Amino acid sequence: MPKITYISHEGKKNTAEVAVGSSVMEGAIQNSIEGIDADCGGSMACATCHVYVPENWFDKLEKSQDAEQDMIDMAYEPKKNSRLSCQIIVTKELDGLEVITPIKQT
């Protein structure tokens, strides 16, 4: 299974194996990784699974939809490299992906 690394805002790394087809958010919830709340359960309605994606990975992801950007507007401190982790679907190509969780989600 692809390995996804979740890095806290303090730099603490947590790597989990996440099944192809699952979202990066689901990977965090299934592995009890802190820093991702996912209040709405992945329906792209709350922006509490917000992550930053390092530049070297950002362009490898499928582009975000408008609706995702609309939600990111409401995230805590959104940046250019902000994504909702519920919208990043794990593929073989994403093995090794790193995402950084923000200081807080709400």
Place this chain on the structure above:
Amino acid sequence: MIKTDVIIIGAGPTGLFAVHQLGIIGLKCEVIDNLDRAGGQCIELYPDKPIYDIPGIPECTGGQLTEGLLKQIKPFKNNFHLGQRVEEVKQENNSWAVKTNSGNIFSAPNIIIAGGVGSFEPRKISLKEAEKFEGKQIFYSVTNKDLFKNKKISIFGGGDSALDWALELSKSNEITLVHRRNEFRGAAHTLSEIKKKEKEGKIKVKTPYSLKSITDGQTMSEIKIEHEDGKVETIGTDYILSFFGLIMKLGPIADWGLNINNKTIPVNTESFQTNKEGIFAIGDICTYPGKLKLILSGFHEAALAARACFKRARPNETYKFEFTTASKSIHGRLGLKK
């Protein structure tokens, strides 16, 4: 003061079904919610998104589920107290006294907390100095627009609230509309109005910019905003209006003396009672070994908590289990004709 058998905090699907389960067994309740309508997350976050795991309903939206639940509890004629947040919960003899931020006071032997992930509140500006000006020069909603006459107003956000207020207030004010990206999400008509006002010089649109700092001091007179590429601009500002949507916060629930574990309230699975006698927690806000955060689990929890409320509400009676198919007294409570 309003006296009742059960006070339900939260009008989401779980809170609404608790009304039903209490009604069936002949208990009265009052429902309080911070939002201005019933439905909780179902109506606020995903009114149009389909849900596929409600037993017996292959597919329905959050809006439809709410509508169905409201119809189902109609016979019980309970009161809703919407747009108010419970601030205080205090023990008074054998009852609980509940006070909301609009000053309403309730008294009941039982409280059912069906608060989901907490109450919806506006997302605030993350700068530390913003706190000092909140309610004076920084606002997250507009209650009195007369405050803003002939002033310099900076509006933050890219959605309907930001756009609508930019238009409305541009009639008598200098408006700067700031958004972190170039695209706004709003009705096409609103967007073209904004463009028009921008051409007329009534609204200055600054994208992709975000708030960098607020001048320090007793009063705010200017702010600094930063372009995506790092360029900083100073904007004369008497008032900031910020519309970054709603977030969910546990809020005052944390101060009621309940055990809280990672933003959830531990309960026993026999009655869904918390560590306080007569206070129950159901739905997403409660936790126990094996807890699933599903609407259907909330319904089960509501059924058991409602029965547990009976004891304290009717200390001199014994609860008798009855089926809705056969019970004459339940049919009476549902208002069915014989």
